Amino acid sequence: MSIQIPQLPKGTRDFYPEAERIQNYIFDTWRKVAESFAYEEYEGPMFEHLELYTGKSGDEIVSQLYNFVDKGDRAIALRPEMTPTLARLVIQKARELKKPFKWFSMPRLFRYEKAQKGRLREFFQLNMDIIGTESIYAEADLMAAIATMLRKFGLKDGEFAIGVSSRKLLATYLEEIGAPNPALVYPVLDRRLKIGPEAFAKALTDAGLSDEQIQKLDAFMSCKSIEEVKAAVKSENASAALDEIVELFATLQSAGFGECVNLDLSIVRGLAYYTGIVFEVFDKGKSMRAIAGGGRYDSLTEKLGGDRIPGVGFGMGDVVLADLLREHNLLPSPKQSVDFYIASFTNDMKKVFETAQMFRASSSTAENGTNFTVSHPLAPMKMGKQLDQANYQGAKIVVYVDGDKAQAGEFEFKDLRDGTMHVGNADAIVKQLNS
Amino acid sequence: MSIQIPQLPKGTRDFYPEAERIQNYIFDTWRKVAESFAYEEYEGPMFEHLELYTGKSGDEIVSQLYNFVDKGDRAIALRPEMTPTLARLVIQKARELKKPFKWFSMPRLFRYEKAQKGRLREFFQLNMDIIGTESIYAEADLMAAIATMLRKFGLKDGEFAIGVSSRKLLATYLEEIGAPNPALVYPVLDRRLKIGPEAFAKALTDAGLSDEQIQKLDAFMSCKSIEEVKAAVKSENASAALDEIVELFATLQSAGFGECVNLDLSIVRGLAYYTGIVFEVFDKGKSMRAIAGGGRYDSLTEKLGGDRIPGVGFGMGDVVLADLLREHNLLPSPKQSVDFYIASFTNDMKKVFETAQMFRASSSTAENGTNFTVSHPLAPMKMGKQLDQANYQGAKIVVYVDGDKAQAGEFEFKDLRDGTMHVGNADAIVKQLNS
Numbered sequence: 001m002s003i004q005i006p007q008l009p010k011g012t013r014d015f016y017p018e019a020e021r022i023q024n025y026i027f028d029t030w031r032k033v034a035e036s037f038a039y040e041e042y043e044g045p046m047f048e049h050l051e052l053y054t055g056k057s058g059d060e061i062v063s064q065l066y067n068f069v070d071k072g073d074r075a076i077a078l079r080p081e082m083t084p085t086l087a088r089l090v091i092q093k094a095r096e097l098k099k100p101f102k103w104f105s106m107p108r109l110f111r112y113e114k115a116q117k118g119r120l121r122e123f124f125q126l127n128m129d130i131i132g133t134e135s136i137y138a139e140a141d142l143m144a145a146i147a148t149m150l151r152k153f154g155l156k157d158g159e160f161a162i163g164v165s166s167r168k169l170l171a172t173y174l175e176e177i178g179a180p181n182p183a184l185v186y187p188v189l190d191r192r193l194k195i196g197p198e199a200f201a202k203a204l205t206d207a208g209l210s211d212e213q214i215q216k217l218d219a220f221m222s223c224k225s226i227e228e229v230k231a232a233v234k235s236e237n238a239s240a241a242l243d244e245i246v247e248l249f250a251t252l253q254s255a256g257f258g259e260c261v262n263l264d265l266s267i268v269r270g271l272a273y274y275t276g277i278v279f280e281v282f283d284k285g286k287s288m289r290a291i292a293g294g295g296r297y298d299s300l301t302e303k304l305g306g307d308r309i310p311g312v313g314f315g316m317g318d319v320v321l322a323d324l325l326r327e328h329n330l331l332p333s334p335k336q337s338v339d340f341y342i343a344s345f346t347n348d349m350k351k352v353f354e355t356a357q358m359f360r361a362s363s364s365t366a367e368n369g370t371n372f373t374v375s376h377p378l379a380p381m382k383m384g385k386q387l388d389q390a391n392y393q394g395a396k397i398v399v400y401v402d403g404d405k406a407q408a409g410e411f412e413f414k415d416l417r418d419g420t421m422h423v424g425n426a427d428a429i430v431k432q433l434n435s
Numbered sequence: 436m437s438i439q440i441p442q443l444p445k446g447t448r449d450f451y452p453e454a455e456r457i458q459n460y461i462f463d464t465w466r467k468v469a470e471s472f473a474y475e476e477y478e479g480p481m482f483e484h485l486e487l488y489t490g491k492s493g494d495e496i497v498s499q500l501y502n503f504v505d506k507g508d509r510a511i512a513l514r515p516e517m518t519p520t521l522a523r524l525v526i527q528k529a530r531e532l533k534k535p536f537k538w539f540s541m542p543r544l545f546r547y548e549k550a551q552k553g554r555l556r557e558f559f560q561l562n563m564d565i566i567g568t569e570s571i572y573a574e575a576d577l578m579a580a581i582a583t584m585l586r587k588f589g590l591k592d593g594e595f596a597i598g599v600s601s602r603k604l605l606a607t608y609l610e611e612i613g614a615p616n617p618a619l620v621y622p623v624l625d626r627r628l629k630i631g632p633e634a635f636a637k638a639l640t641d642a643g644l645s646d647e648q649i650q651k652l653d654a655f656m657s658c659k660s661i662e663e664v665k666a667a668v669k670s671e672n673a674s675a676a677l678d679e680i681v682e683l684f685a686t687l688q689s690a691g692f693g694e695c696v697n698l699d700l701s702i703v704r705g706l707a708y709y710t711g712i713v714f715e716v717f718d719k720g721k722s723m724r725a726i727a728g729g730g731r732y733d734s735l736t737e738k739l740g741g742d743r744i745p746g747v748g749f750g751m752g753d754v755v756l757a758d759l760l761r762e763h764n765l766l767p768s769p770k771q772s773v774d775f776y777i778a779s780f781t782n783d784m785k786k787v788f789e790t791a792q793m794f795r796a797s798s799s800t801a802e803n804g805t806n807f808t809v810s811h812p813l814a815p816m817k818m819g820k821q822l823d824q825a826n827y828q829g830a831k832i833v834v835y836v837d838g839d840k841a842q843a844g845e846f847e848f849k850d851l852r853d854g855t856m857h858v859g860n861a862d863a864i865v866k867q868l869n870s
Contacts, residue, residue: 005526005740006487009511012480014524017538020476036795038773038810038828041455045447045557046481046513046543052441068503071547076444078481089449091440098827100813103452108481108543112506122480135814137784144792254785255792305440338473349572350689357579357690360471375473378535379570392533393473 011113011121018334023124025332026318026325027106030126033149037141039104039128044085046108050075052084052304064111066121078110082127083273083300083313090131091306099132099309102141118289118320126292129313134298136244138312139277140251146281146292146314147252147260153321154330160291163264164279166245167295169229170268172238177216180208183272190268192221221265229265244277273297277312283324291324292316338373339433341390341398347380351401355411359399362426372433391416397433446548446556453769458559460767461753461760462541465561468584469539472576474563477538479520485510487519487739499546501556513545517562518708518735518748525566526741534567534744537576553724553755561727564748569733571679573747574712575686581716581727581749582687582695588756589765595726598699599714601680602730604664605703607673612651615643618707625703627656656700664700679712708732712747718759726759727751773808774868776825776833782815786836790846794834797861807868825851832868 008014015023031041050067067077079085082105090097105127115121128145130138143162150160170189174182184207192200197218204214223229226246233239245263252261269278276296283291294314302308325331342356356374363372375393377386390398395416403412403423410425415432422432443449450458466476485502502512514520517540525532540562550556563580565573578597585595605624609617619642627635632653639649658664664677680698687696704713711731718726729749737743760766777791791809798807810828812821825833830851838847838858845860850867857867 005523006484008523008527009480009482009484009509010507012482014480014527015478016524016528017475017477020478023478024476032806035808036798036806038771038808040452040771041459042452043450043455043458045444045449046545047444047447049441049444066503066505068501070501072445074444088440088443089451092443092449093451110481130813133813137788137813140788141813144788148792148795251785251788255788336473336475350686353572353575353579353686353690357583360583363471371467371471373470373473378565378568378572378576 009121011115013120013122017336021334022322022331023318026322027124029149029152030104030106030316033145033152034104034126034128036148037102037128037145039102039145042086042089042103042105043107044079044082044089044105047076047078048085048088050077052088053077053080064113066110066112079107080109080111081315082107082109082125083129083297083315084304086127086129086131086313087300087304087306087311090309090311091301091304094301094307094309097131100130100135100138101132102128102130104128118323120319124318126316126318127313129311131311132309134310136248136277137251139279139296140248140255142294142312142314143248143252143261143279144255144257146316147257149316150260150281150291153325155324155328157259159284159328160260160281161284162261162279162281163267164245164248164261164277165263165265165267166241166277167268167274168276169233169238169241169245170265172235172241173217173220173233176233176235176238177213179213179217184208186268186272187270189217189221190270192218192268193266223265224263226263229263241276248277267293269293269295273300273303275299279314281316288324289320291320335394337394337396338375338390339396340372340374340429341386341393341395342374342376342401343383343386343390343398344377344401345383346402347377348402349377349380352376355399355401358426359429362430372430397429399429444556446550448555448557452771456769457757457766458753461757462559464584464587465539465541465751468580468587469561469563472537472580472583474537474539474580477521477524477540478542479514479517479524479540481543482511482513483520483523485512487523488512488515499548501545501547514542515544515546516750517542517544517560518564518732518750519739521562521564521566521748522735522739522741522746525744525746526736526739529736529742529744532566535565535570535573536567537563537565539563553758555754559753561751561753562748564746566746567744569745571683571712572686574714574731575683575690577729577747577749578683578687578696578714579690579692581751582692584751585695585716585726588760590759590763592694594719594763595695595716596719597696597714597716598702599680599683599696599712600698600700600702601676601712602703602709603711604668604673604676604680605700607670607676608652608655608668611668611670611673612648614648614652619643621703621707622705624652624656625705627653627703628701658700659698661698664698676711683712702728704728704730708735708738710734714749716751723759724755726755770829772829772831773810773825774831775807775809775864776821776828776830777809777811777836778818778821778825778833779812779836780818781837782812783837784812784815787811790834790836793861794864797865807865832864834864 065077065080070076109125110122188203201214220232267280274295275298278295280290281292292314296312298310340359342352344352356376359372359374398414400412405423406412412423413429414421489497500512500515505511544560545557623638636649655667702715709730710733713730715725716727727749731747733745775794777787779787791811794807794809833849835847841847841858847858848864849856
């Protein structure tokens, strides 16, 4: 009778309660900050028709899909990113939706790729997007939200940086130096720092660039200041793209985020649909994968068959973020805690259930939104075992339903945080909890 | 250029912000009540190895899987229910986990079946389970949580009922009347009220029962009181099963849930793994599908190759619940609302961003957990359009960053709820919000 129990699928995770508490801390913080910026939450199905991804995103993503044919003969894929779903939602209600609007989602995503540090086959990703405006203040809003979020997680300015680049600027520069096929060039540029200078030069040669063009491009991508870029580019389009970046930085500066952003032309982003500002967020020293990344995609809805509706957004994955927070010791305790443990010397289970329900009901009518957590034994057992359970569950106060020192309407109770014994009514017990 | 944009996959849903607000209301209420009963949240992967489902659950479920072979040649299935994942988690850490424990999860589930009212191919389901005790007080705890939850949603006692039956009792009765193969009988009994008396009798004949046995069984399943059942069954096992139900009802009665539960031997549940109490929750008059259903499964981990660890739990889907709440007019407003809209007569975007950030920061340091929602224009526009936007977003207060009646450190502001104009500092504005 030794049946082999099936294992957890490779590249996915089990979230036992201790792990799930950390996930919920991340999700709560994402949601709270997104809502404080007045982004509205949305969701979509976990899978889409395969066509929504094929040809629309970069090839890198398409080759990494979990795709299959369903029992109704439809070609289906588990969603590898949220933006195509977002674009579908926007196209479907293009006329009803009052633009601009700010939306966020925390989708679960799936990519069939080699599982490794910071990369899993199943992960969560905060997505925030602004649809319906070409204004650079949309980018400013997104970056202010990112910085606010990372600060809320406890990171200090200087421990992270939002690196900003511009596809528009890159496109202009590629045109200026006479590069033949920009669409072939972007994926190479995106891998520049990963593949090393030689492989980079070879890949660009394959994309049709001359040695001189490659040298210029490499120098351009190393520019560290607006002034350096200004000296390198000449066209009107380039200076418009630069002006945008200058205004973006000035706006973020005045909102208190000056130390959180910098120019980083080495950022390109792999996906084909970006058309303007692109950005990535890294920990100090870039020791990890990007914490977040995004950019402007003004022609995505058009490519998918809808009207042209401008958009800009980013994704922030849970895996790298949690690794970073763990490294900085910024994750909360994963331990269980309960407010009240209802115990009984005589195993009077009916009295136990009744009292537990009384405490739960009192919290549900409280105005300040308190939500008491109430536990108790689930079977008759000795008081010693009940106290063990209370301690194990992180109970703050043990309430005895049948302590003999208590009068009618009162209870004996023990504060496990300091070991003190008390006698009092329900109000006194709640007061002790909050003391 | 008229590319056909891919449609939403059949049987799945898009959640635009208005729909997502309703979802979040349901999820929040589920989570709050589960936590108030000291259940700990867990999660698992969205798909499992196919073997986890084949042969372990009833056949009905297996034929309705979204299953496929992944790029690494693994047979995979999107999860159709959470219990097999839960059993896997429990088996994996059978020794470390301190029993009994109470867990909940709100998984997204997938079943390839005909989409119809109350039934979708992709849905959410609250799961609450107690692992590691055979005590009937575990059932009492789960049912108290269900009743508390439905009351919290605004339903009154009498508008729903938890119908309780017992597989143990049924098994004893089947033995008493000499039914040859109980495993063949349960799926038929589960469909009793759906298929009508003739088809029911025929299916039982096919399962090997005589006319007399069928008549007895039908009468037994119609018993409405403990007394009626007592008169029908004789064995010691039967009376032990009945005593359990009596204690369950008495405990719930003393905790204030007497009107929420009743005996209903017509409930059988389709899944093969139940071993004791089974229950289903219906709206008054059973006009809809079950709101929730569950039962005791003391040998599931054993069947999956682990040690025998008793368990009991239920699932409550989002679709039927939302239909029911909608019918009772109990769903909250789905409209957006924001606390502050920061406006500027001179389109001073830097001042707008700075002020918005000031209000967000003030809420993040507030002790009572307030989380101000702050919006503002994303591009220069006339004041009239800014006010339109503020109204459309449900803003409560518009703050003017450059109103000329305000002194240094003060703002002009308008309360859109009553149309009043004010002048004051940030504290005065927050006070007005809470007035």
